Amino acid sequence: MSARQRIAVIAGDGIGKEVVPAAIECLESIASIHSLKFDFVDLPWGSDHYMATGSMMPADGLEQLSTHDAIFLGAVGIPEIPDTETLWGLLIPIRRYFEQYINLRPVRSLAGVDSPLKAGSNIDFLIVRENNEGEYSEIGGRIYRGLPQEAAVQESVFTRHGVQRAARYAATLAASRAGRLTSATKSNGIVHTMPFWDEIVEQVVTEAGGVELETVLIDALAARMVLKPWSLDVVVASNLFGDILSDLGSALTGSIGVAPSANLNPERKHPSLFEPVHGSAPDIAGKGLANPVGQIWSGVMMLDHLGHHEAAMHLSHAFEDVLAAGISTRDLGGSASTEEFTTAVLSAISETAKVVAP
Numbered sequence: 001m002s003a004r005q006r007i008a009v010i011a012g013d014g015i016g017k018e019v020v021p022a023a024i025e026c027l028e029s030i031a032s033i034h035s036l037k038f039d040f041v042d043l044p045w046g047s048d049h050y051m052a053t054g055s056m057m058p059a060d061g062l063e064q065l066s067t068h069d070a071i072f073l074g075a076v077g078i079p080e081i082p083d084t085e086t087l088w089g090l091l092i093p094i095r096r097y098f099e100q101y102i103n104l105r106p107v108r109s110l111a112g113v114d115s116p117l118k119a120g121s122n123i124d125f126l127i128v129r130e131n132n133e134g135e136y137s138e139i140g141g142r143i144y145r146g147l148p149q150e151a152a153v154q155e156s157v158f159t160r161h162g163v164q165r166a167a168r169y170a171a172t173l174a175a176s177r178a179g180r181l182t183s184a185t186k187s188n189g190i191v192h193t194m195p196f197w198d199e200i201v202e203q204v205v206t207e208a209g210g211v212e213l214e215t216v217l218i219d220a221l222a223a224r225m226v227l228k229p230w231s232l233d234v235v236v237a238s239n240l241f242g243d244i245l246s247d248l249g250s251a252l253t254g255s256i257g258v259a260p261s262a263n264l265n266p267e268r269k270h271p272s273l274f275e276p277v278h279g280s281a282p283d284i285a286g287k288g289l290a291n292p293v294g295q296i297w298s299g300v301m302m303l304d305h306l307g308h309h310e311a312a313m314h315l316s317h318a319f320e321d322v323l324a325a326g327i328s329t330r331d332l333g334g335s336a337s338t339e340e341f342t343t344a345v346l347s348a349i350s351e352t353a354k355v356v357a358p
Helices: 016-033 047-053 061-065 083-097 160-173 193-206 216-225 239-251 293-305 309-324 338-353
Strands: 004-012 038-044 068-077 102-108 124-130 140-143 151-154 180-185 212-217 234-237 260-264 270-275
Touching: 004 016, 016 038, 016 068, 016 293, 016 309, 016 338, 047 083, 061 083, 068 293, 083 216, 083 270, 102 160, 102 239, 102 293, 124 160, 124 239, 160 180, 160 193, 160 234, 180 193, 180 216, 180 239, 193 212, 216 239, 234 239, 260 293, 270 293, 293 309, 309 338
Parallel strands: 004 038, 004 068, 068 270, 124 234, 180 212, 180 234
Antiparallel strands: 102 124, 102 260, 140 151, 260 270
Protein backbone atom coordinates (compact mmCIF):
# COMPACT_ATOMS: atom_id res chain seq x y z
CA MET A 1 0.00 0.00 0.00
CA SER A 2 1.38 3.40 -0.96
CA ALA A 3 1.49 6.41 1.37
CA ARG A 4 -1.36 8.88 1.17
CA GLN A 5 -0.65 11.83 -1.11
CA ARG A 6 -2.33 15.23 -0.95
CA ILE A 7 -3.37 16.86 -4.22
CA ALA A 8 -4.40 20.52 -4.21
CA VAL A 9 -7.25 20.96 -6.69
CA ILE A 10 -7.92 24.37 -8.22
CA ALA A 11 -10.73 23.96 -10.75
CA GLY A 12 -10.65 27.70 -11.38
CA ASP A 13 -12.95 29.18 -13.96
CA GLY A 14 -15.19 28.29 -16.90
CA ILE A 15 -14.79 24.76 -18.19
CA GLY A 16 -12.19 24.11 -15.51
CA LYS A 17 -15.12 23.46 -13.18
CA GLU A 18 -16.33 20.73 -15.55
CA VAL A 19 -13.15 19.00 -16.72
CA VAL A 20 -11.44 18.88 -13.32
CA PRO A 21 -14.23 16.84 -11.63
CA ALA A 22 -14.28 14.57 -14.71
CA ALA A 23 -10.55 13.93 -14.47
CA ILE A 24 -10.69 13.37 -10.73
CA GLU A 25 -13.36 10.71 -11.23
CA CYS A 26 -10.93 8.92 -13.52
CA LEU A 27 -8.03 9.37 -11.10
CA GLU A 28 -10.09 7.99 -8.22
CA SER A 29 -11.03 4.96 -10.30
CA ILE A 30 -7.38 4.37 -11.18
CA ALA A 31 -6.35 4.84 -7.55
CA SER A 32 -8.80 2.18 -6.35
CA ILE A 33 -7.42 -0.36 -8.83
CA HIS A 34 -3.75 0.37 -8.14
CA SER A 35 -4.09 0.70 -4.35
CA LEU A 36 -3.13 4.38 -4.35
CA LYS A 37 -4.29 6.83 -1.72
CA PHE A 38 -5.03 10.41 -2.71
CA ASP A 39 -6.59 13.23 -0.74
CA PHE A 40 -8.00 15.71 -3.24
CA VAL A 41 -8.22 19.07 -1.47
CA ASP A 42 -10.51 21.53 -3.25
CA LEU A 43 -9.36 25.14 -3.18
CA PRO A 44 -12.02 27.55 -4.53
CA TRP A 45 -9.57 30.03 -5.98
CA GLY A 46 -9.71 31.87 -9.25
CA SER A 47 -11.86 34.62 -10.72
CA ASP A 48 -14.77 34.15 -8.32
CA HIS A 49 -12.32 34.60 -5.47
CA TYR A 50 -10.96 37.70 -7.19
CA MET A 51 -14.42 39.22 -7.64
CA ALA A 52 -15.13 38.65 -3.94
CA THR A 53 -11.76 39.63 -2.44
CA GLY A 54 -9.67 41.42 -5.08
CA SER A 55 -7.13 38.60 -5.34
CA MET A 56 -6.98 35.28 -7.18
CA MET A 57 -5.95 33.37 -4.07
CA PRO A 58 -5.63 34.08 -0.34
CA ALA A 59 -2.59 35.91 1.02
CA ASP A 60 -1.29 32.62 2.42
CA GLY A 61 -2.20 30.67 -0.73
CA LEU A 62 1.36 29.63 -1.59
CA GLU A 63 1.94 28.52 1.97
CA GLN A 64 -1.22 26.39 1.79
CA LEU A 65 -0.09 24.80 -1.48
CA SER A 66 3.34 23.97 -0.07
CA THR A 67 1.82 21.23 2.12
CA HIS A 68 0.65 19.25 -0.94
CA ASP A 69 2.39 16.69 -3.11
CA ALA A 70 1.03 18.12 -6.37
CA ILE A 71 -1.33 20.79 -7.72
CA PHE A 72 -4.09 19.96 -10.21
CA LEU A 73 -5.35 23.05 -12.03
CA GLY A 74 -8.23 23.45 -14.46
CA ALA A 75 -8.26 26.88 -16.09
CA VAL A 76 -8.33 30.53 -15.09
CA GLY A 77 -9.78 33.61 -16.70
CA ILE A 78 -13.08 35.33 -17.40
CA PRO A 79 -13.82 38.24 -19.76
CA GLU A 80 -14.59 40.59 -16.86
CA ILE A 81 -11.04 40.43 -15.44
CA PRO A 82 -7.88 41.33 -17.39
CA ASP A 83 -5.65 38.37 -18.15
CA THR A 84 -2.77 40.17 -16.46
CA GLU A 85 -4.68 39.86 -13.18
CA THR A 86 -5.74 36.24 -13.54
CA LEU A 87 -2.39 34.93 -14.81
CA TRP A 88 -0.05 36.98 -12.61
CA GLY A 89 -2.31 36.56 -9.61
CA LEU A 90 -2.30 32.77 -9.56
CA LEU A 91 -0.41 30.66 -12.10
CA ILE A 92 2.83 32.61 -12.47
CA PRO A 93 3.36 33.08 -8.71
CA ILE A 94 2.87 29.31 -8.26
CA ARG A 95 5.33 28.50 -11.05
CA ARG A 96 8.00 30.78 -9.64
CA TYR A 97 7.57 30.29 -5.89
CA PHE A 98 7.79 26.51 -6.29
CA GLU A 99 10.63 26.69 -8.86
CA GLN A 100 8.57 24.92 -11.51
CA TYR A 101 11.20 25.84 -14.06
CA ILE A 102 10.24 23.17 -16.59
CA ASN A 103 7.02 23.28 -18.54
CA LEU A 104 6.70 19.92 -20.30
CA ARG A 105 4.19 19.57 -23.13
CA PRO A 106 3.77 16.35 -25.14
CA VAL A 107 2.80 16.70 -28.79
CA ARG A 108 1.51 13.33 -29.94
CA SER A 109 -0.97 11.95 -32.45
CA LEU A 110 -3.94 10.14 -30.93
CA ALA A 111 -5.93 7.45 -32.70
CA GLY A 112 -9.40 8.76 -33.46
CA VAL A 113 -8.29 12.39 -33.49
CA ASP A 114 -7.83 13.85 -36.97
CA SER A 115 -4.85 16.10 -37.59
CA PRO A 116 -5.14 18.97 -40.09
CA LEU A 117 -1.90 17.64 -41.56
CA LYS A 118 -1.87 15.02 -44.30
CA ALA A 119 0.93 13.18 -42.48
CA GLY A 120 -0.39 13.82 -39.00
CA SER A 121 -0.55 10.24 -37.74
CA ASN A 122 3.06 9.87 -36.65
CA ILE A 123 3.65 12.98 -34.56
CA ASP A 124 5.42 12.28 -31.28
CA PHE A 125 7.70 14.85 -29.70
CA LEU A 126 8.10 16.77 -26.46
CA ILE A 127 8.47 20.49 -25.89
CA VAL A 128 10.57 21.54 -22.90
CA ARG A 129 9.80 25.17 -22.15
CA GLU A 130 11.89 27.19 -19.72
CA ASN A 131 9.22 28.27 -17.30
CA ASN A 132 10.56 30.83 -14.83
CA GLU A 133 12.37 33.60 -16.69
CA GLY A 134 13.14 34.59 -20.29
CA GLU A 135 10.70 36.92 -21.97
CA TYR A 136 8.11 36.71 -19.18
CA SER A 137 9.83 39.05 -16.74
CA GLU A 138 8.32 41.78 -14.61
CA ILE A 139 11.02 44.27 -15.57
CA GLY A 140 9.86 47.22 -17.64
CA GLY A 141 7.20 49.86 -17.72
CA ARG A 142 5.49 52.63 -19.66
CA ILE A 143 6.38 56.29 -19.94
CA TYR A 144 4.71 59.39 -21.38
CA ARG A 145 1.29 57.81 -20.86
CA GLY A 146 -1.38 59.34 -23.05
CA LEU A 147 1.06 61.43 -25.04
CA PRO A 148 2.05 60.96 -28.70
CA GLN A 149 5.51 59.75 -27.62
CA GLU A 150 4.12 57.14 -25.19
CA ALA A 151 6.46 54.14 -24.97
CA ALA A 152 6.59 50.71 -23.36
CA VAL A 153 9.71 48.76 -22.38
CA GLN A 154 9.76 45.05 -21.53
CA GLU A 155 13.03 43.39 -20.52
CA SER A 156 13.88 39.74 -21.10
CA VAL A 157 15.95 38.01 -18.43
CA PHE A 158 18.11 34.99 -19.27
CA THR A 159 20.42 33.67 -16.56
CA ARG A 160 23.14 31.06 -16.98
CA HIS A 161 21.57 29.06 -14.15
CA GLY A 162 18.10 29.22 -15.71
CA VAL A 163 19.17 28.21 -19.20
CA GLN A 164 21.49 25.46 -17.92
CA ARG A 165 18.86 23.68 -15.89
CA ALA A 166 16.31 23.77 -18.73
CA ALA A 167 18.92 22.48 -21.19
CA ARG A 168 20.04 19.71 -18.81
CA TYR A 169 16.48 18.51 -18.34
CA ALA A 170 15.86 18.52 -22.09
CA ALA A 171 19.13 16.75 -22.87
CA THR A 172 18.39 14.02 -20.32
CA LEU A 173 14.93 13.60 -21.78
CA ALA A 174 16.31 13.38 -25.31
CA ALA A 175 18.87 10.78 -24.21
CA SER A 176 16.01 8.60 -22.94
CA ARG A 177 14.26 8.81 -26.33
CA ALA A 178 15.78 9.06 -29.82
CA GLY A 179 18.72 11.20 -28.71
CA ARG A 180 17.79 14.26 -30.79
CA LEU A 181 17.46 17.70 -29.24
CA THR A 182 16.29 20.76 -31.17
CA SER A 183 16.90 24.17 -29.62
CA ALA A 184 14.67 27.08 -30.65
CA THR A 185 16.50 30.37 -31.12
CA LYS A 186 16.39 33.74 -32.87
CA SER A 187 20.04 34.67 -32.53
CA ASN A 188 20.15 36.35 -35.92
CA GLY A 189 17.76 39.05 -34.77
CA ILE A 190 17.85 39.05 -30.96
CA VAL A 191 21.53 39.74 -30.54
CA HIS A 192 22.17 39.39 -26.81
CA THR A 193 19.87 36.92 -25.10
CA MET A 194 19.55 34.39 -27.90
CA PRO A 195 23.29 33.92 -28.63
CA PHE A 196 23.67 33.54 -24.85
CA TRP A 197 20.95 30.86 -24.90
CA ASP A 198 22.65 29.08 -27.83
CA GLU A 199 26.07 29.05 -26.16
CA ILE A 200 24.80 27.61 -22.89
CA VAL A 201 22.58 24.96 -24.51
CA GLU A 202 25.51 23.80 -26.63
CA GLN A 203 27.82 23.65 -23.60
CA VAL A 204 25.32 21.61 -21.60
CA VAL A 205 24.65 19.14 -24.41
CA THR A 206 28.36 18.72 -25.16
CA GLU A 207 29.09 17.97 -21.51
CA ALA A 208 26.16 15.53 -21.29
CA GLY A 209 27.22 13.61 -24.40
CA GLY A 210 25.17 11.11 -26.37
CA VAL A 211 22.69 13.66 -27.68
CA GLU A 212 22.59 15.19 -31.15
CA LEU A 213 21.90 18.94 -30.97
CA GLU A 214 20.55 21.16 -33.71
CA THR A 215 19.82 24.85 -33.25
CA VAL A 216 16.98 26.17 -35.40
CA LEU A 217 15.62 29.69 -35.83
CA ILE A 218 12.13 29.93 -34.36
CA ASP A 219 10.45 30.95 -37.61
CA ALA A 220 12.01 28.04 -39.49
CA LEU A 221 11.15 25.71 -36.62
CA ALA A 222 7.49 26.76 -36.68
CA ALA A 223 7.37 25.96 -40.40
CA ARG A 224 9.12 22.64 -39.83
CA MET A 225 6.59 21.66 -37.17
CA VAL A 226 3.91 21.95 -39.85
CA LEU A 227 5.84 20.44 -42.74
CA LYS A 228 7.89 17.71 -41.00
CA PRO A 229 6.71 17.25 -37.40
CA TRP A 230 7.94 13.64 -37.41
CA SER A 231 11.52 14.93 -37.64
CA LEU A 232 11.36 16.28 -34.08
CA ASP A 233 12.06 14.38 -30.86
CA VAL A 234 12.64 16.86 -28.02
CA VAL A 235 12.47 20.64 -28.45
CA VAL A 236 13.90 23.01 -25.84
CA ALA A 237 12.79 26.62 -25.95
CA SER A 238 12.65 29.83 -23.96
CA ASN A 239 9.51 30.81 -22.09
CA LEU A 240 7.86 32.72 -24.95
CA PHE A 241 9.00 30.49 -27.81
CA GLY A 242 7.99 27.35 -25.91
CA ASP A 243 4.58 28.79 -25.15
CA ILE A 244 3.87 29.57 -28.80
CA LEU A 245 5.28 26.32 -30.20
CA SER A 246 3.31 24.15 -27.79
CA ASP A 247 0.00 25.73 -28.81
CA LEU A 248 0.93 25.16 -32.43
CA GLY A 249 1.76 21.55 -31.54
CA SER A 250 -1.65 20.96 -30.00
CA ALA A 251 -3.33 22.34 -33.12
CA LEU A 252 -1.26 20.02 -35.31
CA THR A 253 -2.49 16.99 -33.41
CA GLY A 254 -6.14 17.96 -33.74
CA SER A 255 -7.28 20.20 -30.90
CA ILE A 256 -5.96 22.30 -28.06
CA GLY A 257 -8.61 20.49 -26.01
CA VAL A 258 -6.47 17.34 -25.84
CA ALA A 259 -3.17 19.00 -24.90
CA PRO A 260 -1.76 18.45 -21.38
CA SER A 261 1.11 20.12 -19.59
CA ALA A 262 3.23 19.76 -16.48
CA ASN A 263 4.90 22.61 -14.60
CA LEU A 264 7.71 20.69 -12.96
CA ASN A 265 10.08 21.15 -10.10
CA PRO A 266 12.27 18.24 -11.24
CA GLU A 267 14.09 17.94 -7.90
CA ARG A 268 10.71 17.44 -6.17
CA LYS A 269 11.69 19.94 -3.50
CA HIS A 270 8.35 21.66 -4.14
CA PRO A 271 5.00 20.49 -5.52
CA SER A 272 4.61 20.48 -9.30
CA LEU A 273 1.49 21.69 -11.10
CA PHE A 274 -0.44 19.87 -13.82
CA GLU A 275 -2.93 21.58 -16.13
CA PRO A 276 -4.39 21.33 -19.63
CA VAL A 277 -3.12 23.80 -22.20
CA HIS A 278 -6.61 25.09 -23.04
CA GLY A 279 -8.17 28.11 -21.39
CA SER A 280 -11.43 28.57 -19.52
CA ALA A 281 -13.53 28.75 -22.75
CA PRO A 282 -16.32 30.95 -21.36
CA ASP A 283 -18.31 30.56 -24.59
CA ILE A 284 -19.06 26.89 -23.82
CA ALA A 285 -18.73 26.88 -20.03
CA GLY A 286 -21.62 25.21 -18.23
CA LYS A 287 -22.98 23.55 -21.38
CA GLY A 288 -21.43 20.12 -20.91
CA LEU A 289 -19.47 20.45 -24.16
CA ALA A 290 -15.94 20.68 -22.77
CA ASN A 291 -13.34 18.15 -23.81
CA PRO A 292 -11.82 16.57 -20.66
CA VAL A 293 -8.91 14.86 -22.47
CA GLY A 294 -6.39 17.61 -21.76
CA GLN A 295 -7.24 17.47 -18.06
CA ILE A 296 -7.22 13.66 -17.93
CA TRP A 297 -3.90 13.52 -19.79
CA SER A 298 -2.51 16.09 -17.33
CA GLY A 299 -3.61 13.63 -14.64
CA VAL A 300 -1.57 10.96 -16.41
CA MET A 301 1.48 13.22 -16.22
CA MET A 302 0.80 13.85 -12.54
CA LEU A 303 0.59 10.13 -11.78
CA ASP A 304 3.85 9.54 -13.60
CA HIS A 305 5.60 12.39 -11.76
CA LEU A 306 4.39 11.02 -8.42
CA GLY A 307 5.99 7.67 -9.25
CA HIS A 308 2.85 5.74 -10.20
CA HIS A 309 4.00 4.68 -13.66
CA GLU A 310 1.70 1.67 -14.15
CA ALA A 311 -1.31 3.70 -13.03
CA ALA A 312 -0.35 6.46 -15.45
CA MET A 313 -0.08 3.98 -18.31
CA HIS A 314 -3.45 2.49 -17.38
CA LEU A 315 -5.21 5.86 -17.48
CA SER A 316 -3.49 6.82 -20.72
CA HIS A 317 -4.57 3.58 -22.41
CA ALA A 318 -8.14 4.12 -21.19
CA PHE A 319 -8.73 7.58 -22.65
CA GLU A 320 -6.84 6.72 -25.83
CA ASP A 321 -8.95 3.58 -26.32
CA VAL A 322 -12.13 5.67 -26.01
CA LEU A 323 -10.90 8.12 -28.65
CA ALA A 324 -9.81 5.27 -30.92
CA ALA A 325 -13.31 3.81 -30.63
CA GLY A 326 -14.73 6.99 -32.18
CA ILE A 327 -16.12 8.55 -29.01
CA SER A 328 -15.24 12.23 -28.74
CA THR A 329 -16.56 15.66 -27.87
CA ARG A 330 -17.75 18.29 -30.30
CA ASP A 331 -14.37 20.00 -30.79
CA LEU A 332 -13.06 16.73 -32.27
CA GLY A 333 -16.08 16.22 -34.50
CA GLY A 334 -17.93 13.92 -32.11
CA SER A 335 -21.19 14.29 -30.24
CA ALA A 336 -20.33 13.11 -26.72
CA SER A 337 -20.86 15.43 -23.80
CA THR A 338 -18.23 15.90 -21.12
CA GLU A 339 -20.13 13.46 -18.91
CA GLU A 340 -20.62 10.88 -21.65
CA PHE A 341 -16.94 10.90 -22.59
CA THR A 342 -15.91 10.59 -18.95
CA THR A 343 -18.29 7.68 -18.44
CA ALA A 344 -16.73 5.94 -21.44
CA VAL A 345 -13.24 6.43 -19.97
CA LEU A 346 -14.38 5.05 -16.61
CA SER A 347 -15.72 1.97 -18.41
CA ALA A 348 -12.44 1.58 -20.28
CA ILE A 349 -10.52 1.80 -17.00
CA SER A 350 -12.59 -1.05 -15.56
CA GLU A 351 -12.35 -3.16 -18.71
CA THR A 352 -8.55 -2.97 -18.87
CA ALA A 353 -7.99 -3.32 -15.13
CA LYS A 354 -7.20 -7.01 -15.35
CA VAL A 355 -4.55 -6.37 -17.99
CA VAL A 356 -2.50 -3.58 -16.44
CA ALA A 357 -3.25 -3.69 -12.72
CA PRO A 358 -0.32 -4.83 -10.55
